[in-house]
Amino acid sequence: MQKRIVTMLTAMSLMLPAVALAASGDALFLQSCGACHKKGGKAAIVNPADKAGTVWEKYFARGRHPGDMGMSDADLQSVIKYLVAHAADSDQPAAAVIPK
Amino acid sequence: MKKILLTAGALLAWTSCAVAGAGGQSVVSIPAEDYKAILERLDTLQKRVDQMEKAESPSAKATSAAMPSKLAKDVETIYDTLDKVETKTLKDRISLGAELRTRADFFKVKNNANLSPGSLVEEHNDNHWSNRFRLNLDSEIQKNLLFTGRVTAYKNFNNNASNIYANDSNAAHIPGDTGLKLDRAYVDWIPEGMPIPLALTFGRHPSSEGPPSELKENRLRQSTYPSLLFDGESDGVVATVGLERYLGWKNSGIRFAWGKTYQDTNTSVAYMDTYGGAVDDSNVFAAFFETEIPGVRDSLLVLSALRANDLTANNYYLGNSAATSANNIGNMDLYGIHVQANNVADSGFDIFLSTGLNKTHPSGTIGYDTNGSIATLEGTAGLMNNDGTTSHTGWAVHTGLRYNIPYKPWNNPKVGFEYNHGSDYWFNFTWGSAELYNKLATRGDAYDFYYIQPFNDNLFGRLGYTHIDYNYSNSGLHIGDFGESTAELDNLYFLLDVRF
Numbered sequence: 001m002q003k004r005i006v007t008m009l010t011a012m013s014l015m016l017p018a019v020a021l022a023a024s025g026d027a028l029f030l031q032s033c034g035a036c037h038k039k040g041g042k043a044a045i046v047n048p049a050d051k052a053g054t055v056w057e058k059y060f061a062r063g064r065h066p067g068d069m070g071m072s073d074a075d076l077q078s079v080i081k082y083l084v085a086h087a088a089d090s091d092q093p094a095a096a097v098i099p100k
Numbered sequence: 101m102k103k104i105l106l107t108a109g110a111l112l113a114w115t116s117c118a119v120a121g122a123g124g125q126s127v128v129s130i131p132a133e134d135y136k137a138i139l140e141r142l143d144t145l146q147k148r149v150d151q152m153e154k155a156e157s158p159s160a161k162a163t164s165a166a167m168p169s170k171l172a173k174d175v176e177t178i179y180d181t182l183d184k185v186e187t188k189t190l191k192d193r194i195s196l197g198a199e200l201r202t203r204a205d206f207f208k209v210k211n212n213a214n215l216s217p218g219s220l221v222e223e224h225n226d227n228h229w230s231n232r233f234r235l236n237l238d239s240e241i242q243k244n245l246l247f248t249g250r251v252t253a254y255k256n257f258n259n260n261a262s263n264i265y266a267n268d269s270n271a272a273h274i275p276g277d278t279g280l281k282l283d284r285a286y287v288d289w290i291p292e293g294m295p296i297p298l299a300l301t302f303g304r305h306p307s308s309e310g311p312p313s314e315l316k317e318n319r320l321r322q323s324t325y326p327s328l329l330f331d332g333e334s335d336g337v338v339a340t341v342g343l344e345r346y347l348g349w350k351n352s353g354i355r356f357a358w359g360k361t362y363q364d365t366n367t368s369v370a371y372m373d374t375y376g377g378a379v380d381d382s383n384v385f386a387a388f389f390e391t392e393i394p395g396v397r398d399s400l401l402v403l404s405a406l407r408a409n410d411l412t413a414n415n416y417y418l419g420n421s422a423a424t425s426a427n428n429i430g431n432m433d434l435y436g437i438h439v440q441a442n443n444v445a446d447s448g449f450d451i452f453l454s455t456g457l458n459k460t461h462p463s464g465t466i467g468y469d470t471n472g473s474i475a476t477l478e479g480t481a482g483l484m485n486n487d488g489t490t491s492h493t494g495w496a497v498h499t500g501l502r503y504n505i506p507y508k509p510w511n512n513p514k515v516g517f518e519y520n521h522g523s524d525y526w527f528n529f530t531w532g533s534a535e536l537y538n539k540l541a542t543r544g545d546a547y548d549f550y551y552i553q554p555f556n557d558n559l560f561g562r563l564g565y566t567h568i569d570y571n572y573s574n575s576g577l578h579i580g581d582f583g584e585s586t587a588e589l590d591n592l593y594f595l596l597d598v599r600f
Contacts, residue, residue, distance in 0.1 A: 026397070079430035086205035091599075092238075093320040094248060094306045097288035098390075099342040 004039025032071050032079060048086035056083040185417070194247075196234035203595035204229050205536075206494045210588040227258040230275045234283070244292060248306065249285040253278055269332035269361065273308060273532040297342030305359070307334040308532045311400055312452040315502045316516060317534070318552050318560050318597070323585060324355070325388070326402050326438035328454040328498045328520070328540050330530030334359045336384070338582050343391070352391035359384045361529070362412050378426050380410040384529075396564050399441040406434040408529070411483060413579055430462035430483035432578065434528065448506060454498040458527050464488045466579070481580030484525055490581070494525035498540060500548070514552040521545050523571040531576070537568065537589055541576030544585070545569045566591045 002092040029048070051059065059065070060080055069076070084090070130138075167175070205228040239250035252272040252463050262276040272283035286303030301324075308331050310323030323331070324338065336359025343352040362382035386406035393399040410428040440452035464490035465480040482488035500518030507513065522543045530540050539546050550564035566589070573585040 009399065037124065088564055091320050093314075094284075094322050095310075095324040096286075096298045096301035096306065096338045096340055097246065098340050098344075098351055099290045099299040 016081075025078050025085070028075060029079050029082050032069070032075060036069075048083045048090075049088045049092075051087060052082040052088035052089040056080060056087055105459070109195070117399070123172060128274035154279050156574075164346040193241070194237050194239045195240075197600060198235040199230040199232075199236065199597065199599045201597045202230070203593060205591055205593040208590040212586075212587040212589075231255055231257065232275075235280070241287075245291040246288040247286075248288075250283040251280040252283045253280050256367040266385060267531065269334065269529075270444050271533065272333055274536070291445050296317045297345060299340045299342070301338040301340065303335070305334050305336060305338065308332055309534055311402070311438060312450075312454070312498075312500065312518075313512075313534060315450050315452070315500075316518070316548075316550055316552075318514065318554070318564075319599070320560070321400075324357075326404065326436055326454050327530065327533070328438065328456050328496060329404055329406065329434055329436045329530075331528075331530035331540065332536075334361070334384075336360070336414075347391070349385070349394050350392040353389075355386075355390070356384040357384070361408060362410075379412055382412055382428075384408045393441070394437070396441050396444075398443060400438065401440075402436070402438040404434070404436040404438070406529075408434070411578060425508055427464050427466045427580070429464050429466060429488065430460055432483070432527065433459045443504070448504040450502040450504070452498075452500060456496045456498075456526070456528060458495070458525070459493045460484050460491050460525075460527075460578075462489055464493055484527065484578055485581050492525035492581075494523045494527060494543075495538070496520060496522040496526045496528070511554040512558070513554065516548075516550050516552070518548040519546065520548075522575070527576075527578050535566070537566075537591070538576040539566065539568070542568055543575045559596070559598050561594065563594045564592070566593075 033046060034041075037044065037046045039045065048056075057080060062075065071079070139444040163292065172204055207224075207226045207228065209224045210222065212224070232252065232254040234250055234252045237247070237251075239247040241247055250272075254275050255278055256275045259275075259279045263274050266274050266276050282304055284304050284306050286301055288299055288301050290297075290299045306323050308323055308329060309317060310325045313323075313327045313331075314321050325331075336357060338355050340353050340355045340359040343354060344350060361379055361384055362379075364394055381566040384406060386404065388402060388404050390400065390402040393401050405588055409431045411430055411432060412428055434456065435458075436454065436456045438452070438454040440450070440454075442450040444451055458484045462483040462485055465482040465486075467480050480486065480488070482490075484492050498518065498520040500516060502514055502516035505513045505515065520540055520542060522541065524543055526541070526543050528541055530538055533540060536600040539548065546566065546568045548564065548566045550562055552560055552562050554560040568589040570585040570587040572591075573587075574580065
């Protein structure tokens with residue numbers, strides 16, 4: 001039994017260092033929207049939970065965003081996907097809050 | 101302004117008449133062209149003034165006056181409706197959500213002494229159907245004051261009896277009657293103007309189904325604490341200091357928690373202890389450090405240290421009625437390391453490794469009569485001993501992975517495997533486990549396979565198989581020392597879960 005556990009632990013620990021950073025929706029959102037929407041930036045901070053998922057989709061489909069965001073359409077689409085996944089009506093994690 | 105211009109115009113008109121009527125008398129004469137030009141100029145000015153006055157008006161009426169009347173009327177109606185909707189929304193202080201789960205378990209137990217007191221059952225098969233309803237509540241009361249709550253009704257099919265193993269820490273996680281149980285109700289408060297980022301969380305905590313249970317539950321993190329160490333309902337206070345500002349590590353923080361696992365109260369005087377009662381309250385003090393692992397997206401590291409003082413027989417698997425002499429039987433330390441990474445390197449694999457270590461500091465025994473709900477506990481028993489003095493150390497490991505199958509037509513199903521091992525004297529505080537057999541308390545080996553089939557964003561099914569080999573008896577119980585076990589448990593189950 002001990003041997004089995006050790007093998008399992010080794011396998012798991014081998015997988016961890018293989019982790020790499022890819023440009024996720026999360027990173028893209030911070031990078032692109034965050035360029036203007038940040039503390040002391042051109043516009044106030046935006047949060048995916050500010051709107052419900054379909055409201056985000058409609059917001060961009062109707063071209064309601066003021067001015068040019070300087071983003072490619074593909075990038076905007078993956079940010080919208082991220083916004084919808086973390087929107088006000090999406091699943092939210094639950095744990096005692098960690099203040100920033 | 102308008103008036104002045106009109107007056108000036110009238111004056112001019114009168115003067116020009118006078119001039120004409122004077123028959124060449126030389127007063128002041130204006131050539132006809134100039135006169136016309138002045139009148140035209142006046143006209144334009146008048147129009148401009150009218151326009152300016154319209155634009156300056158703050159009233160919606162003035163704006164809509166410029167619109168076609170149908171549109172103007174529609175806008176008025178929309179404004180009126182929005183006022184009503186906004187007022188109603190602002191009055192809805194709580195958002196509601198719900199969950200419903202129907203589950204069927206098919207159990208097989210072998211060589212089990214516990215289920216049928218006094219005799220060893222060689223084999224027993226059973227099926228078990230249950231419904232669980234949860235009502236979820238949340239509210240952003242203010243920007244820095246958040247409320248979250250959940251009430252649960254969890255019952256077996258066509259059975260409205262409360263469960264004898266139900267206690268304050270698992271009432272919402274063990275099938276019983278149709279009544280709603282308070283699962284969690286807590287407030288996160290981040291006081292403003294603090295020199296350090298500080299939050300207080302108080303109430304009935306999010307302390308059940310912690311990491312990594314969310315993988316199997318097909319949802320996001322549900323508890324502050326790793327489920328290998330603590331899984332159950334709990335009342336207490338947690339102070340959390342955010343460290344991201346200082347360390348630069350995402351979501352890092354240190355928590356100090358205090359709670360009670362038992363509070364002595366006199367049943368007839370709700371606000372006081374039994375006079376001269378022999379049993380002290382059980383207090384739990386804990387510290388946790390957690391962070392996203394630097395450089396590993398969507399990961400979690402939790403270091404835990406917990407001390408439970410003055411443990412009793414109360415509030416655990418045994419009802420008070422079984423104890424003939426209630427007593428405090430000692431203290432327990434519990435330590436843990438939890439590491440988890442979701443969608444590792446975009447491979448679709450979620451992996452975790454959780455370890456635990458416990459040590460007892462015994463101080464006495466309790467007595468049980470023969471009517472005790474667990475027959476092996478006749479006579480006296482202490483904290484994982486029978487003499488009230490022997491100390492023990494236990495350990496456990498819980499590891500596993502989940503693969504998210506990238507097959508869109510089937511809504512990306514998930515397959516998972518978990519394994520956990522607990523030593524002979526392993527003990528954790530997991531009475532509220534979503535697995536009715538308290539899998540992570542196993543003193544032995546547990547193997548767990550599952551397949552999750554999402555049908556849409558709100559509905560999924562899970563098919564699972566669990567096998568447990570017990571090496572030591574009374575897993576999940578901190579009272580008594582009852583030796584080796586050859587018990588086995590197999591469970592094949594399926595469930596349907598709706599969340600909205």
